Amino acid sequence: MGFLQYLLKRIVTYIVVLFIGITITFFLPRLLPSNPIDNYIAQMQNQAGQTLTPEATQKLRVSLEQLYGLNGNIVTQYLTYLKRIVLNFDFGPSLSSYPRPVSQMIFAALPWTIGLLVSTTIIAWLLGNGIGLVAGYFNNNRAATVLEVVGVVLYPIPYYVMALSVILLLAYVWPIFPLSATFQTAGISFGQISTILYNSALPALTLVLTGFGWNILSMKSLAYATKEEPYAVFARLKGTSDWTRMSSYVFRNAMLPQITSLVLSIGTIFNGALITEMLFSYPGLGLLMRTAAGSGDYNLLYGSITMSIIAVATAGLILDLVYPLFDPRIRYR
Incomplete structure (x- = not known):
């Protein structure tokens, strides 16, 4: 009940x-x-x-x-x-x-936006929290200090600066990846997956680099504070290993605020779609928003923004429903 x-x-x-x-x-x-x-x-x-x-x-x-x-x-x-x-x-x-x-235009563009931004958000979250956990738990280690510096350097860099830097380095100085997406958006087959991944490498790399800096810093401070909690200190005095304390005691408690951050980040992925898809000519919902705003297309603008609203609201609902599964202190009442 x-x-x-x-x-x-x-x-x-x-x-x-x-x-x-x-x-x-x-x-x-x-x-x-x-x-x-x-x-x-x-x-x-x-x-x-x-x-x-x-x-x-x-x-x-x-x-x-x-x-x-x-x-x-x-x-x-x-x-x-x-x-x-x-x-x-x-x-x-x-x-x-x-x-x-x-609606047809939205459903055609939506998989491209979700595929790129959701995957990069999750990758950035996993990498950032993994690095931040190690940096916070072994805070006196020199390597941990280097990892923290990586987060400090990456976090304040604006997205467009990072994107332009990646484009200059990997598309002009070292032309490893294409400057813009050139794959077909219709009739996608299994054989085109490698082409899609290759053309999506630059926007994906940019999103990961700009996304996981904050995760490093936030998890580092959470892990550092959590490892000094009485239950973590008691586990250390009992002689448990560093890996056990870090994974079972520190990470499980420090990850709770990070789960909130992840769900909200996924809900607001459309906020980053516009700049990403404009810079890299990526065929997603961001380009539709730009087209709608530039041409005064009411209907297209309604549809694009409505999808963003649904994403944010749905993310909040999912967070409310699943959070008690991660935090035993919260109950459905």
């Missing part, structure tokens, strides 16, 4: 967060200075090389507003938007890539 109440509260909170986020997403693009209908009409006239009459322009405007769900007042548009999202996950057609549906 306690678990059901706990689960119900978390699900209600999850739904409220999604509702608020989707509502904000609906209204924010309407603050943009560009009007997608005007942009579309101007683009069509430039391509056709002719000017429409005012009557024809008005008829075209009315048709486009109905097609993209922009007709009626703001309340009518909002209710229609909620109905389409909740019932069908339908964002309508893209204004910049008509008549392709926005």
Whole structure:
């Protein structure tokens, strides 16, 4: 019974967060200075090389507003938007890539973003915490000091600086990897995996280098503090080995805040998608966001940001549900 109440509260909170986020997403693009209908009409006239009459322009405007769900007042548009999202996950057609549906574009780009950013986030978490654990437990060791210096050096470097440095070194000075992704995004086969990994090496390396510096520093300080806790000192006085104390006593307790950090990092991976995919021409959700913002594509912008909101909210829900499995002090109540 306690678990059901706990689960119900978390699900209600999850739904409220999604509702608020989707509502904000609906209204924010309407603050943009560009009007997608005007942009579309101007683009069509430039391509056709002719000017429409005012009557024809008005008829075209009315048709486009109905097609993209922009007709009626703001309340009518909002209710229609909620109905389409909740019932069908339908964002309508893209204004910049008509008549392709926005949901189709999102589902085509989503695996690339998730595949790159989730894998690199987990790798950075594992490497950073492993190095930080050793550096914190053996803090008087010279090698541990070197490991800590690595984290101190990497952590404050901005992502774009690290990305440009990696590009200069590994794509220009030593042309080991390609500057941008050149693989096909459609019809992927098993034989293309090596090509995908090769073309994804630079963005993946950059994300790992910028991600695990903080994990090193945070785990190092947690491990150093945890090894002085009474239960860890008692285990040392009993004569247990360093490996046992480090893995069973220090790591199991120091990892709890790091699990929170990992889940939240996975939930916010779309925040790093934009810069990563712009710099490396990676075919993911970040490029869709840039395209949507640049062209005033309301529907595409709605879909891209909504996926980010769902990811963050879902990560928080998963964290609430699984955290008691790692921390016995927390119970479902």
